[in-house]
Amino acid sequence: MSYDLVIRNGNIVDGLGGEPYVGDVAVKDGVIVALGAPGGVDGSGIREIDATGLLVTPGFVDLHTHYDGQSIWSDRLNPSSAHGVTTVVMGNCGVGFAPCRHEDHDVLVDVMAGVEDIPGVVMTDGLPWTWETFPEYLDALDAGKRDIDVAVYLPHSPLRVYAMGQRGADREPATPEDLATMRALAREAIECGALGFASSRLMIHKTASGAPIPSYDAAREEILEIAKGVVDGGGGLIQFVPDVPAGGYQPVLQQVFDVAEDVGLPVTYTLAIGNAGEPTWPDAITMTENANKRVGAGSFTAQLLPRPIGLVIGLELSAHPFVLYPSYHEIADLPLPERVAEMRKPQVRERILADKPGQGHPLIYLAQAWNWIFPLGDEPNYEPRHSDSIAARARARGVRPIEEAYDRLLDDDGHAMLLVTTSNFENYSLDTVGALLHRDDVVLGLGDGGAHYGMICDASYPTYLLAYWARDRASGRFSVPEAVRELTSVPARVAGLGDRGRVAVGYKADLNVIDHAGLRLHKPVITYDLPAGGRRLDQTADGYVATIVSGQVIAENGVPTNARPGRLIRGRRPVPTG
Incomplete structure (x- = not known):
């Protein structure tokens, strides 16, 4: 047999919560067509991936x-x-x-x-x-x-x-x-x-x-x-x-x-x-x-x-504690280095800290919820300790929370980010x-x-x-099978997309090959790749050895390929019968 893709020797996590097992996955024409023990899939693939020691999961x-x-x-x-x-x-x-x-x-x-x-x-x-x-x-x-x-x-x-x-x-x-x-x-x-x-x-x-x-x-x-x-x-x-x-x-x-x-x-x-x-x-x-x-x-x-x-706030982003302050508006349009230099001047600092906010979007007012705001480091912590909050840090320094927030926004020459935990905490x-x-x-x-x-x-x-x-x-x-189930077959079932979310014959060949031990989430970064040069937050991770859509590899080791197999799904999809 000849296949478009074969993933060899991976720890297959089926998407239903079953115990992982070591085996091969073969793909042809965008569909999983064969599964087997290591070496049990006869034939070869135009592309083969050695997944020894890695997880093979359905796409999320x-x-x-x-x-x-x-x-x-x-x-x-x-x-x-x-x-x-x-x-x-x-x-x-x-x-x-x-x-x-x-x-x-x-x-x-x-x-x-x-x-x-x-x-x-x-x-x-x-x-x-x-x-x-x-x-x-x-x-x-x-x-x-x-x-x-x-x-x-x-x-x-x-x-x-x-x-x-x-x-x-x-x-x-x-x-x-x-x-x-x-x-x-x-x-x-x-x-x-x-x-x-x-x-x-x-x-x-x-x-x-x-x-x-x-x-x-x-x-x-x-x-x-x-x-x-x-x-x-x-x-x-x-x-x-x-x-x-x-x-x-x-x-x-x-x-x-x-x-x-x-x-x-x-x-x-x-x-x-x-x-x-x-x-x-x-x-x-x-x-x-x-x-x-x-x-x-x-x-x-x-x-x-x-x-x-979590709201991510900072001087380069849509929200921070001073974004509605008239005194901050006076310098808001300056390039970041010049703005930071101004904010470090004692007289500017004093003027902004003495000011009051104007009117704005309801979410922006959360940027002063001092008990629930935390510095967001290079290895982002989404379950921080209470003692790391802006309010607690301010108490430890003997200053007001608004002063602590002001100083933290100036960290990393103004590139610092803070996490506002608005709920679920x-x-x-x-x-x-x-x-x-x-x-x-x-x-x-x-x-x-x-x-x-x-x-x-x-x-x-x-x-x-x-x-x-x-x-x-x-x-x-969560066990790995439980976590994968929650990311795959469960949301697929809720959406009515019965053709995906499982590693099984007949299912759509949307797959991940993952180095679970090596998974690492990076701090969000600011990019300017939207139309008209618009700004947005992006976030990447280590540990995704390959992500596959309809049998085509769309990313390897975090680097996108040129494959663009993604399509519009028209309506609900039945569970495969073959």
């Missing part, structure tokens, strides 16, 4: 990304593709770029700039807007080539604006005619390849202009009619970001659960763990348990990041996160790749899970 599936724009203007979906991810799902949070009439381009740019921290000029320069309808947007994705596969939800905010025009952007109630239009458009989207429908009710999801996003307070009837359109088109997944008021996840999340039960659709939603105070997450978990008891296990899932949801520990991730109704998510370019770099979480939770953490650890 990321359920929550925002590559809606990057997948148009770039042929690489990094950071995700640098961390073993071979399939991403986008259109999350109900934001995206289709459907959209020409006159509404600025509306959607305003939404994405505010919610996902993508500079407007990047979208204006990078998007050709060769589409209007959702099917036309999928055609544009289908025509492109990229390193990994993409799948798309129909996003609620563009849908609402397309159906209602300015009334939709202004969050006016939908008329019966509006609802009928949205239902028909939802059916069309599913029929042409959408995986489902995504929406958000999160209060801090605001446009760049400061207004709530179009979907923010949409009525239950609107969610129901769109969900019916999904059913009309053949079914799919509802993705939802609930608001979390002081009383917990009720009633916003329950409303979506009720709609999903009424029409028979599964739901996956964003779960965040508060750092302090009375926890609200038990409310959501109880609701999820009860819903699954009523309709069947696995139908309702919470998505949780395996480390703190209950009592300065990841114990709660780990316990929840061991549950069957909690899945990995919220890496947010392709968004928050100047504030968040959480798309590297697969490496963190394997290196920290499945190797370095002292307690609550």
